Amino acid sequence: SKLGYMFQYCLFILIAFMMLTLRFPTRRYHVVHIHNMPDVLVFAALVPKLFGAKVILDLHDPMPELMMTIFNVGKESWAVKTTAFLEKWSIAFADLVLTVNRTCEELFVSRSGGASKISVVMNTPDEQIFRYSPAKLDVARVPRKGEPFVIMYHGTLVERNGLDLAVEALAKVRRSIPGAELRVYGPRTSFLDTVLSGLPEKELEKAVHYLGPRTLEELVQAIAQCDVGVIPNKRSIFTEINTPTRIFEYLALGKPVVAPRSSGIEAYFDKDSLVLFELGNVDDLAMKLSWVAIHPREAIETTKHGQVIYQKHVWSREKEKLLGLTAALLRRGDKLS
Template sequence: MAISKRLCHVLHGPYLTDPRVRREAEALAELGWQVDVICLHEPGKPRRDVVNGVSVLRLPLARKRGSVLRYIFEYVAFLLLATLVLTVRIGKRYRVIHVNNMPDFLVFAALLPKLFGTKVVLDVHDPMPELFQSKYGLGKDSFVVRFLRWQLKWSMRFADAVITVSEEMRKLLNAVVPGLKVWVVMNLPNSSFVRTGQISESERFVSRNGFRLLYTGTVAERYGVRVAVEAMPKLRELIPGVSLRIVGSGDQLEELRTLAQDLGVSDCIEFCGTLPWTEIPKLIRESDLGISILLKDPHTDLCFTNKVVEYVTCGLPTVVSRTLTSEAYYSEEIVRFVEPGDVESFISAVVELYRDPDLRKKMSRNGIALSDRWNWETEKSKYVELIESLA
């Protein structure tokens, strides 16, 4: 294998459930690159693995949700372990090391390889300062947030190239380091995912008992899943056989289970836990309405959630919170906007769509049409062009 075809992804997270990193790694493996991944431990998975031609090394460290101090400990521990692995592998002479945030300062794990000529890519999935503001209620001028801005700036300057997920995120990063070129590679599903998730109109809109809502993703306060649970008693009165399927895990999961029991709706809410990304198309086929109802804060205003684009390009009508990024990318012809955190607004939108199948059909057709220009195949060419130019 030619030296110029070696790349390593570094990910503080589980590889199998991160569709963005998997798509990027597998895109290069298909082109003949030798691709390695260094990631967190995944329960039930071997320490060393090969997934679709990508070599995966899972470090003996698992993600645990907790306080700011817990996250800092975990980030630093993973940084040290990743640094050790990359130092031991210095003989592999990676041409590119692709570091996925969070944390941003994980790029410094590639310090020694960079000194030997390896190019370093920083992929900013989430805005770390804004996320900590949202998650922990920190002020924008607090010490922690100011430190996170500082480390983001120097992490970007250290990297040879910076990638992010949307134009709104690019603008934010350019405000941190003015004049720095930031590549946008959107987090879009590939054509096989979309084909698997799509079904004919006669199947999707067939008259049947029940009306299923689908949420996939992290179950945390900022993602607004509680709004959907609180809406279920009223929705049950207005929509015969309504149900809610919640797929994912997070620090609010047990709270929502308890809330569902207290509201007397636990029999119509299904908590599925975390499922492989490859199972999501089946869930989309089985659903009547997708939901992504973020609360509004500095972080969620910048979120380009992959779940929404997966829903709409598969033809699933979707209810979406009105945020800066969602309004920049979607129109009312494709999604139904609701006010963030407003239970009554959510109920109104769901009931309206339930009662108007023609509107749902129109949204479904518009979402499927969007997949012609919004797809991973288009974004993949941008990513491969960048990596090839660095190598």
């Protein structure tokens, strides 16, 4: 509930404020890097900032849009208006603001006017775990009649991420590709249980496999065993602006990925570098998954183009950008003794 979120956030902000305040006399922080949510957690760094420390606010998710999606409320909701107000003041308080993609950057600038302090550092996979593998056609994995065509979903199993759409699309794909199956990875949720309970009605009990949560290293192995990754997001104001890290995880390992056509994704990819479907459209999702199965060579060519974009944003490059921004921030201010 909204009140539950507020209570948890307020308690955590208080604990963080006390810890930073009590530690500051002995630690003398030069920089405090704070991740949302919530945005107002940045005020936990009040005391270090008063004594000259620089404060970085890392906005991974825009809270107003996420709140609208989770609680199904409109922009005029008091809760959304409040989070937008707090976002603006949190950005004003910070010395540097980071966010995860160009679409979010434009959104935060439009609401805060703080263009000079907002930069993008993308959240891309750890290259030491997701070691780059050039996309190539694995003849042994080209689906033949009666053989499996493995579709993979991994991540948070909540409604906005659209696992139920992936299941509906699977039922359509299996009409022409009977060996198609869906492997699902992630912590169990009530939403997942609801989706799984509907499988018998769709006659998909043997085609959908829930395999539980996995470590990042285990996910690498799972991706290697799939034919295509799927990002089956439902349409919402949040999924319109999101750029899922999972896209880069599949691309890093040379696997085709079917992802939604949205501003957060199309800020980086086009139809030549990613297999795109209309956000929230199950028929189009099914058609694009079938296309990957029927045209594996073309799908691999698309993946190769996607890998070119991925390599521009590998974590080693994004990390250097983060370190450079932090160093520049510290140079602009007086160092603490």
